[in-house]
Amino acid sequence: MSRPRLLDTIVAQATPRGLGAVALVRLSGPRSWEIAAGMMAEAGNAQGNGNPLREWPVRSGRLRTLYRPGTREAIDQALVSVFRAPASYTGEDVVEIYTHGSLSIPTEVVEGCRVLGARVAEAGEFTQRAYLNGKMDLTQAEAVDDIVRAASPRARAVALRQLDRGLSRRIARLRSELIGLAARLVHHIDFPEEDDAPVPVANIAAEADGVMGRIDRLLATAPAGELLREGATVVLAGPPNAGKSSLFNALVGSERAIVTAEPGTTRDAIEAVVAMDGFPFRLVDTAGLREGESGIERMGIEIAHRYLDEADAIIFCREVGDANGAKGWREAEWKGWREWRCPVVSVRTKWDLAGRKMVPDGDEIPVSAHSGEGLAALKDRLGSMIFGGLTRGGREVGGVVTNRRQADHLRVARRELESFAGALRKGIPGEFASTHLKSAESALEEIVGVVGEEEILDRVFGDFCIGK
Amino acid sequence: MILRYDVAVVGGGHAGVEAAAAAARLGCRTILVTPDLGRIGQMSCNPAIGGVAKGTVVREVDAMGGIMGRATDATGIQFRMLNRSKGPAVWGPRAQCDRARYPIAVRKFLDELDGLDLFQDLVTGIEFRGSRERIRSVRGLRTRSGVVVKCEALIVTAGTFLRGKIHLGQGTGHGAGRAGEEPSIELAEALGAVGLRMGRFKTGTPPRVDGRSVDFAKCERQDGDAGPLRFSCYYREPRLRQIPCWVTWSGPELNEIVTRNLERSALYGGEISGQGPRYCPSIEDKVNRFPTARRHQIFLEPEGLDTNELYVNGLSTSLPAEVQAEFLRSIPGLAKTRMTRPGYAIEYDYFPPDQLRHTLQVRSIGGLYFAGQINGTTGYEEAAGQGLIAGANAALAVTGRGPLVVERDQGYVGVLIDDLVTKGVDEPYRLFTSRAEFRLLLRQDNAGRRLGALAREAGLLTEEQSRALGRRLRQEKDGKRWFRGYSLDPARANAVLMEAGSAPIDRSARVGELVKRPRVTAEALAKAAGADAPTLESEVLATIEFDFKYAGYVRREEERAMHLREQAQFRLPDETPYGRFVTLSHEAREKLARIRPQSLAQAARIPGVSPADLQNLVLEVRKWEGRVTGRSMVNGS
Structure with a gap:
């Protein structure tokens, strides 16, 4: 998106296209009341529609007929609400029009508004205006997108916390700690003749270490926080006939929330988005990993490896009967797996077939797609392994890092702070060292968007849905 | 009697002196009018010049051809470099000066300037061009004895004299500009009548004592630095005999005396309404706000070589004289001390400086300039820096030349003035190094390199100063x-x-x-x-x-400064109709209309103007310029 154009009035359908009881069309900008009034005006009957919108009570609905501009042709009967700047979502004058939820009605209303002078909004532009008008900071604006996209209850809960300034507050606390450090230095530098002995420089460095530790703790939430958006990719892997597909179906089946299975043969990978333990996962069933003879099998193996490379976790399946077998596995491939970056959960499938005396190896989880045994334990393990940093005592922690942009700035802040403490310890004078402190502070400010940078805006608002 | 000059300066303090000298050096016929020519360059508060950030300002004033650095060198009786244990960017040269000799030196250096006349009288009125409703520009001034001075530019440097009122304890308030000197009432009224906003500040001084009554054995001796230290990069003034300062500490007994008499203080009795400086609190404030501090540091600063008087720095007060005498005697070393002059608090009018341009010209009135405490600042050094800039710009304007503006990355003088005109003040303003975002560039030792050439191009340097500057810069380069x-x-x-x-x-x-x-x-x-x-x-x-x-x-800092300079390229014309920019927040519109920033960079420094406001401002200005000029001329697209 290019430079924000805040001077004009924008319009968009805020609800998804398709049939439904109600559809919402939203107008925002200096001319939104005027344009909405235009939609309610029947040609040749200028006074026929009651009070002008500026006299309407705000935040209450009125039923009105909408006309195609300049005609007597009615589009729909709609509920119309007005909001007065700055008390609106965007901080501007806003009109919300609730029409019947057909395919054509909202489209015609948007078109009518466009004819009357509104511009069709770009993706995320309403939220962008809310940010630019100071209604929310950047992390909150990002949270709006996260809430809409949240594919699991926990992801939504984290996003809601974010909208409620969860991360902003943690950043604000860190920032005020940095300002505290700067204040020590100011006292040290600008008031050399004061009576109170200044805080020794070594103490200031130690305090900076403390802040760094707190940044680290926040950064530790980043990998999981980022996975909340797209879901953690968990790949089922193991030899052919290890019961991977059954386990996949069992995991997907009991959490039927959102399933988008891609078409494919058994040799291809099948994918499903699933909420487990309240967290979003992209579950992938791969073809058997063992090198096969035929071309098709080889293809299957390629697909498997491609997924394994982007996996956030692997469920490594072996069936009960494979107790000592598959030696080729262990030596040729399993070894290599251990060097992968992502964690591996070993499961022993078809446990219902196991004899009474059988015990699982090490930390293997015995599961049965047939009886459902062990599924809960597996979900629990996956949830805590990947998203453990986001919860404390079963509740979501307040304020986590949910995207790359936030993490990048935090890392800059941390690095500058490290340089700051290092410089002080090396005996570099405070006024030089403090330039690092200033940079750390600006990095934190960029996270919440105190500093306005067009690039950030473009990145933040680029992939938004229309009308939020 | 009618006198005609190019530039007239009202007031002979540190601001007035530099203003008059700068205007005269630029070739303008200049007159300085002040009620007492014997007190030109008077040090009204402590007998010291310089300090952290402030000392750097003195060097900047000197680098631009000013008087303060040279006068300090000529009359200093103790020189010290503060912060020497810290980095060189925050070193602050400071000197105790001989209070009696300083004004004499200043007067001597002023007398060296051709085209500068001095005149002793109280200014009581200002004459303007334009109608009563719409004053356009200044035309001259009137004095109490009926003299009229016609001028093209008028610089007001009234210090604490505008409706000045002195307090020495509850119920003692009386009109005065300094102890024993008459306040300026008519001038304050004349300035108030032209529609400028006014405010009221207060400040204070401590008592002074007879050095013969002090037991120095009970005090800590503080000598100056051993090596050579001077302020001027152009002149080598001979140095006076050097003498020490003394340090002592008040104890709980003083706290008790102050607390017991608190309601007799003019400050705490509710008699004083003006806002005082937080960084220079009275002893009443110190005791009241920090009750856990059992002792307070006190510097005994010598007033000069020919006097025994000592200035008791750290005990600024508005308590009655008898209470001052009592708490002085509670201090180790001062048990038998005889007070020579009681301290006092003073209230005065100032004009919020966001009514000024960077040239220190009053935005709404052509030819009228303000410098020094009238702008809500404190400190001799801050006053001198403003005086020089106001004087130079008045003269440059009168002679049809472009303005002299020091940028924030060029000098503390630039930081000071930009802060004043951009942010205004809510307490008496003093410079700190932390106010300068580019302080690594603004060292006390490189003032000549930063500002010398700028001053030379503006015409502020004499032949002699130009040659000295050239020598210094050549040596640095070689x-x-x-x-x-x-x-x-x-x-x-x-x-x-x-x-x-x-x-x-x-x-x-x-x-x-x-x-x-x-x-x-x-x-x-x-x-x-x-x-x-x-x-x-x-x-x-x-x-x-x-x-x-x-x-x-x-x-790294230079790169940041460059970035800011780019932002400064986006100019905001004076006539920008901020009130019509509905996409800006109400607060931003109001502040921008009041302060009228010169560039986007300056707008960004105004508190209450958000990044979102700045983006909208760019769009609105482009749109408005497009309408005014037919196409986007000023700031491109």
């Missing part, structure tokens, strides 16, 4: 070239390195690299190079050393 290019062999280098506790080298190394090491000085390296090194003054060597030692940091 010296730096030598440091970059010359290599020292281990035999000669290692003695220096060892001395500094630094690791020895086994093959030749550039001196410019060696000097970056901690504790290794440029002077020692130059000495080790012997006859190979160019002859450089020790001050120049110090400057070169700092330049090399912190080059990485300085470069």
Whole structure:
């Protein structure tokens, strides 16, 4: 998106296209009341529609007929609400029009508004205006997108916390700690003749270490926080006939929330988005990993490896009967797996077939797609392994890092702070060292968007849905 | 009697002196009018000049051809470099001055200037051009004795005199501009009548005592620095005999006396309404706000070589004289002290400085300039810096030349003035190094390099000063070239390195690299190079050393400064109709309309103007310019 154009009035359908009881069309900008009034005006009957919108009570609905501009042709009967700047979502004058939820009605209303002078909004532009008008900071604006996209209850809960300034507050606390450090230095530098002995420089460095530790703790939430958006990719892997597909179906089946299975043969990978333990996962069933003879099998193996490379976790399946077998596995491939970056959960499938005396190896989880045994334990393990940093005592922690942009700035802040403490310890004078402190502070400010940078805006608002 | 001048200056304090001198140096016929010519350049508060940030301002004033640095050198009785244990960017030269000799020196340097006349009288009125409803510009001034001075530009530097009121305890308030001096009532009224906003500040002074009654054995002696230290980069004034200051500490007994008498204080009795400076609190404030502090540091500063009087720095107060005498006697070393002058608090009118341009011209009235405490600042140094800029700009405007503006990355004077006109003040304003976002660039030792050429181009430097500047800059340049290019062999280098506790080298190394090491000085390296090194003054060597030692940091700061300069390219015309920019927040519109920033960079510094407001501002200004000019001329697209 290019430079924000805040001077004009924008319009968009805020609800998804398709049939439904109600559809919402939203107008925002200096001319939104005027344009909405235009939609309610029947040609040749200028006074026929009651009070002008500026006299309407705000935040209450009125039923009105909408006309195609300049005609007597009615589009729909709609509920119309007005909001007065700055008390609106965007901080501007806003009109919300609730029409019947057909395919054509909202489209015609948007078109009518466009004819009357509104511009069709770009993706995320309403939220962008809310940010630019100071209604929310950047992390909150990002949270709006996260809430809409949240594919699991926990992801939504984290996003809601974010909208409620969860991360902003943690950043604000860190920032005020940095300002505290700067204040020590100011006292040290600008008031050399004061009576109170200044805080020794070594103490200031130690305090900076403390802040760094707190940044680290926040950064530790980043990998999981980022996975909340797209879901953690968990790949089922193991030899052919290890019961991977059954386990996949069992995991997907009991959490039927959102399933988008891609078409494919058994040799291809099948994918499903699933909420487990309240967290979003992209579950992938791969073809058997063992090198096969035929071309098709080889293809299957390629697909498997491609997924394994982007996996956030692997469920490594072996069936009960494979107790000592598959030696080729262990030596040729399993070894290599251990060097992968992502964690591996070993499961022993078809446990219902196991004899009474059988015990699982090490930390293997015995599961049965047939009886459902062990599924809960597996979900629990996956949830805590990947998203453990986001919860404390079963509740979501307040304020986590949910995207790359936030993490990048935090890392800059941390690095500058490290340089700051290092410089002080090396005996570099405070006024030089403090330039690092200033940079750390600006990095934190960029996270919440105190500093306005067009690039950030473009990145933040680029992939938004229309009308939020 | 009617007199005609190009520039008239009202007031003869530190601001007025620099303003008059700058206008005269720029070739304008200038007159300085003040009620008492015997008190030109008077030090109204403590007998010291300089300090952290403030000392750098003195050097900047000096680099631009001003008087304060030279007068301090000529009358200093103790010189110290504050913050010497810290980095060179925050060193602050400071001098105790002989209070009686300082005004004499100032008067002497003023008398050297052609085209500057002095006149003793109280200014009681200002004459304007334009109608009563719409005053356009200033035309002259009137004095109490009926003299009229016609002028093109008028600089008001009234200090604490505008409706000044002195308090020495509850119920003692009386009109005065300084102890024993009459306030300026009519002038305040004349300025108030032209629609300028006014405010009221207060400040205070401590008592002074007879040094013969002080037991110095109970005090700590504080001597000045041993080495040579001076403020002026152009002149070598002979130095007076140097004498020490003394330090002592008040104890719980003083706290008790102050607390017991608190309601007798004019400050706490509710008689004083003006806002005082938080960084320079009265003893009443200290005791009341920090009750846990059992002792307070007190400096006994000598008033001069020919007097026994001492200035009791740290005990500014508005308590009655008898209470002052009582708490003084509670202080170790002062048990038998005789007070010579009680301290007092003073309230005065100021004009919120967001009504000014960067030239210090009142935005709404042509030819009218304000400098010094009238703008809500404190400090001799801050006053001098403003005076020089106001005087120079008045003269430049009168003679049809472009303005002289010091940018924030060029000098503390620039930081000071930009802060004043952009943010206004809510307490008496004093400079700190932390107010300067580019303080690494603004060292006390490089003022000549930062501002000398600027002043020379504006015409502020005399022949003599220009030549001295040229010599200094040439030495810096030659010296730096030598440091970059010359290599020292281990035999000669290692003695220096060892001395500094630094690791020895086994093959030749550039001196410019060696000097970056901690504790290794440029002077020692130059000495080790012997006859190979160019002859450089020790001050120049110090400057070169700092330049090399912190080059990485300085470069980073210079890059930031460049970035800001780009933002400053987006100009905001004076007539920009902020009230019509509905996409800006109400607060932003109101502040922008009041302050009328010159550039986007300045707008960004106004508190209450958000990044979102700035983006909208760019769009609105482009749109408005497009309408006004037919196409976007001023700021491109």
